[in-house]
Amino acid sequence: MPAEPRLLAGARLAVTTFTTLPVRAGRIDRPVAGTAMALAPVVGALLGALLAGVLLLAGALAPPLVAAGVTVGVGALLSRGLHLDGLADTVDALGSYRRGEAALEIMKKPDVGPFGVVALVVVLLVQAAALADLAGRSWPACLAAVVAATAAGRLGVTVACRRGVPAARPDGLGALVAGTVGPVAVAAGAIAVVLLAVPAVPGRPWQGPLTVVAAIAVALPLLNHVVRRLGGITGDVLGATVEVVTTLVYLGLVLSG
DSSP states (O other), rough: OOOOHHHHOOOOHHHHHOOOOOOOOOOOOOOHHHHHHHHHHHHHHHHHHHHHHHHHHHHHSSOOOHHHHHHEEEHHHHHTTTHHHHHHHHHHHHHTTHHHHHHHHHOOOHHHHHHHHHHHHHHHHHHHHHHHHTTTTTTTHHHHHOOOOHHHHHHHHHHHBTOOOOOOSSSHEEEEEEOBBBBBHHHHHHHHHHHGGGGGGGTTTTTTHHHHHHHHHHHHHHHHHHHHHHSSBBBHHHHHHHHHHHHHHHHHHTTTT
């Protein structure tokens, strides 16, 4: 039986990594992992379209803040809450002021410390508040904003997995995907997400793209700091990147409104 083409296998891995959709896992190796991480913004855009639909439908039946809360909850369910868990673990490790293996051991613990709790509360509150604002805008602008923010969060993963970035551990998701994405794929993903953001702010076609660029620009030094502290990236770091970039884009789109 011939091996599954890398693009198809990468698409399967991207969907199973970033969503709970019941897609059968196929071939998994580092080349396939690189394709999956390059396709992460595509999966994010599709997920964003679904979440925008939830927000618009819930907004027609309930107050904007309730609709926003439902949308945030659905987003967490569709990602198994892994990104939020990664955010909490990463912030707890950084807040401990430990480095290397000592910090990684903190990330393995099942409990959530005070730094992680605060990070979760802030991120969820900002996302819910931003979505409540977006629910009151025209449906094309709301759709574009949610799609752009969700895709941008996954673009952060593509950037984090670029060549030259090591894994913090010899096993796990980080070891599989670290350093697997080439510069062409990173650039293509960035251009695609920037274009998706153009209609996110009516009357200001430059504002959405600028927000995406600014969010990635903020995420890069944060990623570099994490790599220095931990020795590389892990699955938790990738999850934290998703939430941080997504939240920054939502914030930027709302502040521009």
